[in-house]
Amino acid sequence: MKAIIPAAGLGTRFLPSTKCTPKEMLPVLDKPVIQYVVEEALEPDEVDGAIIVTSPNKPELLSYFQPDLSLEQLLRERGKGAYADAVAEAGSMPVDFRFQYKPKGLGHAIRSAADAVAGESFLVLLGDYVVPARDICDKMLAVSASRGGASVIAVAACAPDEVSRYGIVAGERAGSLPGCEGAGDSEPGAVWRVSGLVEKPDPAEAPSNLYIVGRYLLSPLVMDLLEDQAPGAGGEVQLTDAMARSLDREAMYAVVIDPLSGYDTGTPSGWMATNALMAASDPRFSGAFWEAVDARGGLKR
Numbered sequence: 631m632k633a634i635i636p637a638a639g640l641g642t643r644f645l646p647s648t649k650c651t652p653k654e655m656l657p658v659l660d661k662p663v664i665q666y667v668v669e670e671a672l673e674p675d676e677v678d679g680a681i682i683v684t685s686p687n688k689p690e691l692l693s694y695f696q697p698d699l700s701l702e703q704l705l706r707e708r709g710k711g712a713y714a715d716a717v718a719e720a721g722s723m724p725v726d727f728r729f730q731y732k733p734k735g736l737g738h739a740i741r742s743a744a745d746a747v748a749g750e751s752f753l754v755l756l757g758d759y760v761v762p763a764r765d766i767c768d769k770m771l772a773v774s775a776s777r778g779g780a781s782v783i784a785v786a787a788c789a790p791d792e793v794s795r796y797g798i799v800a801g802e803r804a805g806s807l808p809g810c811e812g813a814g815d816s817e818p819g820a821v822w823r824v825s826g827l828v829e830k831p832d833p834a835e836a837p838s839n840l841y842i843v844g845r846y847l848l849s850p851l852v853m854d855l856l857e858d859q860a861p862g863a864g865g866e867v868q869l870t871d872a873m874a875r876s877l878d879r880e881a882m883y884a885v886v887i888d889p890l891s892g893y894d895t896g897t898p899s900g901w902m903a904t905n906a907l908m909a910a911s912d913p914r915f916s917g918a919f920w921e922a923v924d925a926r927g928g929l930k931r
């Protein structure tokens with residue numbers, strides 16, 4: 631099974647930083663955001679490769695996942711083995727690329743990788759979301775395995791006035807992840823049967839407050855439907871719309887996850903908070919991080 635990671639956006643919210651550096655290459659601690667997403671994508675046993683869909687204007691992403699033997703050798707000669715290992719790791723991950731030549735939306739980006747999934751179910755991981763525990767895809771795969779290979783999406787509860795930022799699901803409770811039988815309907819571990827999906831609804835018309843967090847396990851039918859998917863919200867070809875069309879012909883489930891399972895790096899403030907929070911909780915960085923903060927008199931609101 632392949633995992634598709636769309637990474638073709640312009641990174642407008644991070645300009646001017648993203649004038650020459652793709653948004654996906656911005657660092658979280660010591661690695662670019664995209665590497666966390668690739669590592670998460672490759673975590674399930676079922677996944678044998680990641681496909682990054684990017685734009686031809688972002689060659690840095692391709693370079694990053696290529697081996698750099700001369701840099702590695704130089705680092706080893708200088709006794710910097712740990713850095714050499716990190717460089718080698720980034721260059722040896724099973725990552726392939728497809729191009730999205732025009733920014734026509736998420737659905738169009740996913741469709742650009744159709745040849746790579748070759749009629750099989752596939753995962754989609756949106757790159758703005760870093761999930762340190764890397765456990766969401768395994769949850770979706772478990773639900774799918776127990777429901778005849780159906781499509782499964784990860785959802786989380788949001789405040790009612792935030793629904794217009796997301797894809798929102800309609801449906802009803804259909805079960806639980808093992809060990810989560812006591813979970814409330816919008817609590818982590820609840821499993822829903824999806825009956826409808828709407829991209830960025832008006833809060834007055836939203837069917838629930840469960841939003842798609844950006845982790846999907848989709849059947850080949852969704853990829854087929856993307857081929858002639860008309861533009862939707864924002865004039866873009868929406869993945870959500872093709873998923874909604876698949877509901878006439880196939881079952882889809884949603885597994886509720888804790889909204890705090892992931893860190894949102896999609897805005898400058900979210901990215902800054904992610905770095906601070908992950909630095910403070912990572913033993914490799916927390917000591918020096920707090921020392922640097924304390925040297926400035928501490929962090930106050």
Ligand code: G1P
Pocket residue numbers: 736756795796797798829841842843844868869870
């Ligand atoms: C995309 C999806 C949306 C999902 C969101 C999660 O929207 O279209 O359904 O809820 O990601 O971040 P975007 O953020 O690209 O507008």
